[in-house]
Amino acid sequence: xxxxxxxxxxxxxxxxxxxxxxxxxxxxxxxxxxxxxxxxxxxxxxxxxxxxxxxxxxxxxxxxxxxxxxxxxxxxxxxxxxxxxxxxxxxxxxxxxxxxxxxxxxxxxxxxxxxxxxxxxxxxxxxxxxxxxxxxxxxxxxxxxxxxxxxxxxxxxxxxxxxxxxxxxxxxxxxxxxxxxxxxxxxxxxxxxxxxxxxxxxxxxxxxxxxxxxxxx
Numbered sequence: 001x002x003x004x005x006x007x008x009x010x011x012x013x014x015x016x017x018x019x020x021x022x023x024x025x026x027x028x029x030x031x032x033x034x035x036x037x038x039x040x041x042x043x044x045x046x047x048x049x050x051x052x053x054x055x056x057x058x059x060x061x062x063x064x065x066x067x068x069x070x071x072x073x074x075x076x077x078x079x080x081x082x083x084x085x086x087x088x089x090x091x092x093x094x095x096x097x098x099x100x101x102x103x104x105x106x107x108x109x110x111x112x113x114x115x116x117x118x119x120x121x122x123x124x125x126x127x128x129x130x131x132x133x134x135x136x137x138x139x140x141x142x143x144x145x146x147x148x149x150x151x152x153x154x155x156x157x158x159x160x161x162x163x164x165x166x167x168x169x170x171x172x173x174x175x176x177x178x179x180x181x182x183x184x185x186x187x188x189x190x191x192x193x194x195x196x197x198x199x200x201x202x203x204x205x206x207x208x209x210x211x212x213x214x215x216x217x
Contacts, residue, residue, distance in 0.1 A: 135154075
């Protein structure tokens with residue numbers, strides 16, 4: 001797969017700023033378009049800090065997964081694309097990176113059907129789900145084989161500054177442009193520049209804990 005990161009956003013071209021440098025791809029308006037090939041990305045990046053534990057064994061993956069299941073998280077759907085290219089995915093790992101300037105981040109698998117669209121468009125929205133939105137979370141997780149634009153069925157959506165659909169009934173949301181991609185292992189860390197943030201319906205959030213969706217109540 002070759003991912004062309006050039007894209008028009010607000011009349012400006014987004015592209016690789018200086019290619020892949022230690023697994024980092026910076027998006028910048030007005031840069032020369034470049035294509036990024038997975039053969040470059042799969043080489044992995046050198047660690048930014050070489051600590052005293054370099055060369056020590058990692059934790060057992062099964063122990064890591066069991067521990068992470070106990071980390072409760074809010075559930076969101078990340079929407080990407082427009083028109084027939086709309087798609088998206090369910091996530092529980094979106095976090096705030098900075099308040100000034102407003103930035104957030106999350107990880108996405110390079111095998112995700114949303115990755116190609118996100119890399120090509122350079123925009124996305126994060127929609128915080130209500131505790132009654134489990135069906136929405138299931139659709140955007142691909143349960144039942146639902147894909148692409150069909151994941152948007154049955155809900156009301158609104159387009160904001162970036163042109164990406166946002167969920168009208170969400171508790172809150174963030175309309176974003178990609179500021180940076182950091183390639184690590186089989187995932188990409190996405191840093192988003194928040195163009196617009198809003199709060200919506202007063203409701204309890206949908207929480208994900210121990211492999212299932214739950215309510216705070």
